[in-house]
Amino acid sequence: MTPEARIGAAVEILDRVLAGEAAERALTTWARGSRFAGSRDRAAIRDHVYDALRRRRSALALSGQAAPSGRALMIGLLRDAGTDPTTIFSGQGYAPAHLTGDEAAALAAAPSAAALPEAVALDLPDWLVAPLKARLGADFHAAMEAMRHRAPIFLRVNAARGDRDDAMAALAAEGIATRPSVLAAGALEVTDGAARIKSSQAYLTGLVELQDAASQAAVEALPLQAGLRALDYCAGGGGKVLAMAARVRGSWFAHDADSRRMADLPARAERAGVAVRRLTTAAIPGEAPFDLVLTDVPCTGSGTWRRTPQAKWTLRPERLAALNRTQDEILAEAQNFVRPGGLLAYMTCSLLDSENAERIAAFLARFADFTLELERRFSPLDGGDGFYLACLRRR
Ligand SMILES: C[S@@+](CC[C@H](N)C(=O)[O-])C[C@H]1O[C@@H](n2cnc3c(N)ncnc32)[C@H](O)[C@@H]1O
Structure with a gap:
């Protein structure tokens, strides 16, 4: 053509x-x-x-x-x-x-x-300019400019199958060029041959998974001790629980309010060489408490709008408010399953404070036996998607 x-x-x-x-x-x-x-x-x-x-x-x-x-x-x-x-x-x-x-x-x-005008030049709906400026400060302009361009593609090297050099060599042999990312130890940025990833042996044998580098960095920041029992409460396709399970040995459980979203999880876990048990909502209390409960909550995805640009234009303040309520509810449900001394981790792929720090502040005001132990924010200027992580320790 x-x-x-x-x-x-x-x-x-x-x-x-x-x-x-x-x-x-x-x-x-x-x-x-x-x-x-x-x-x-x-x-x-x-x-x-x-x-x-x-x-x-x-x-x-x-x-x-x-x-x-x-x-x-x-x-x-x-x-x-x-x-x-x-x-x-x-x-x-x-x-x-x-x-x-x-x-x-x-x-x-x-x-x-x-x-x-600024909002037009940066391709933002007017109502999102103020909250994004508040969050990004001096980085606002550069970060929003980055969001106007295609996102890089990242792979996560599955440590249960090999190391970064093994993965780079295997991928190169199949015409997929990569370079290490500074964001996460197991992250590779694909520089050529992305269309071949899903048919490559490296992918099909579980040596690499597709996962954004900021998501990987957030999982790497989680304090995981070998032998822990952990529940991924909003597991979806299992991206986070698989990344955690590749890091340390432990007992891994996955749950999602919509269990159909976990349909691919058994096959992905097998490919990755890790064991993950799926739990229904009713089965969770029988397995609780956990050392770690991760809530990778539904969010606007504002940190990933390079990949899903239609969502940027359809988001409305009412939808954001509804998401905030869901985020509060999930945290309130999930904290029930954290053991004393255990960890409740909260993640979003959003840049908006109302989905991030403000939800954590609301939670801490309500649940006095938790303290904020760790907080990480990633913007597109770090190389990957916009992402947020907070770790809350139960006394
Ligand atoms: C951001 S996605 C999770 C992505 C997944 N962790 C991954 O890495 O691939 C959020 C998930 O939360 C689930 N969810 C929504 N409301 C929930 C609730 N009240 N309890 C548990 N999961 C919920 C959704 O079905 C969706 O799969």
Whole structure:
């Protein structure tokens, strides 16, 4: 496909996403109906679509148009990249059709990138600027600029299967280039060949797992002693419990309010060479107390919006408030299962204080037998996703 045809495909897919379809689904549907597209084409189109979704607000402003559409976003994105959109929207061959009179007039009247208001230039909903500034301070601008770009891909080396050098060599032999990340001892950043990861032997045999480096760093910061009994209370697919189990020997338990979310956990644990027992909510009291209860709670995911940019635009204050209530409830439930002297760990992939330090302050005000022992905050400027960890010790 020509570069113009790829942009035409992105326009088509973006229109479906703007009409309410999930980006992944729209990309897959398009690829199924477009067998002529090779893997490089699909990767380039995917990049266009995700760039446009991350930079939806600035791209629309740079197009000069009022209503978002695939064409408007791609016109704005091209302008942002310093390309004259009329050279791509040429109507020739498989290129998208010429700019209409209205599109050309809007483009001529559109502001320059330098003239965009802060929230528009940084691609943020207005209401999130103040809380993010409060949290990030002097890093606000650089961190939000980082969030406008594609996130790096990280692997976690499974210490139960091999060390970092083994993993780098095995991956390199399969055409996947990596470099060590400074964020976590077991983290590798993928620099080439990411599309091959899931079919590689290193992945299929459990030597490496896909996991963001900040998540890995948070798990590495947990004080884990060999022989401990630990419950991952919001286990989902098991990313955290598998990372903990790879670090030290212990008895590992996993729970999720929606047990279907743990469906893949047995296969992942087997691949990783660790044992994790799944528990229903009713079975937890029979196994409690635990030395460690981890609550990797549902959150806005504001630290991961590079990967899930649609979520940035759909979040509303009411949804954030509802999440805060759930976060408080989960902490209040989970503390029941921590032994005296044990640890309650709280994690989010959010940058917002209202989901992080404020929840911990609310918890400590309510449960006087816990003290804050450790707190870590990660921003995209550290290299991985935005992430938060608090460890609370029960007296
Ligand atoms: C951020 S995800 C967990 C991700 C997972 N720990 C991982 O590393 O792959 C949050 C999980 O909390 C679960 N959840 C929501 N409400 C819950 C509750 N009241 N008790 C336990 N789990 C809950 C959700 O079903 C979801 O799977």
